[in-house]
Amino acid sequence: MPRSERSPLLLAGLLATAGVAHFAVPRQFDAIVPRSLPGSPRTWTYASGVAELALAAGLALPRTRKPAALAAAAFFVGVFPANVKMAVDRRDRPAQEKAVAFGRLPLQIPLVLWARGVARNAEGQA
Known part of the structure; x- marks a missing residue:
């Protein structure tokens, strides 16, 4: 399988693994939810886990790959404040x-x- 075909599947795998981790060990993710967000940190932990699993599914399917990849890029930008908080x-x-x-x-x-x-x-494969 060429690298260009593996790349979306590897990214999907990374997101799926992270998504599952949000449910398996939510406490570590709760701790990095910025306090400025409304509601419970656990709600945000689960919501981001669901988002990661949805992005993984979208990346795995060629028909939805492009919008899922763009959404994943936005997601990575969106979770940056949690990484800053952790640091x-x-x-x-x-x-x-x-x-x-x-x-x-x-x-x-x-x-x-x-x-x-x-x-x-x-885009080139569509």
């Missing part, structure tokens, strides 16, 4: 924990670019 909350923790939290911040960029690339490639 800020861990600034006084041990070095390894702090490094992981701050290391996640720049990872959003390749995720956004990956999703946009999947959308671009889906």
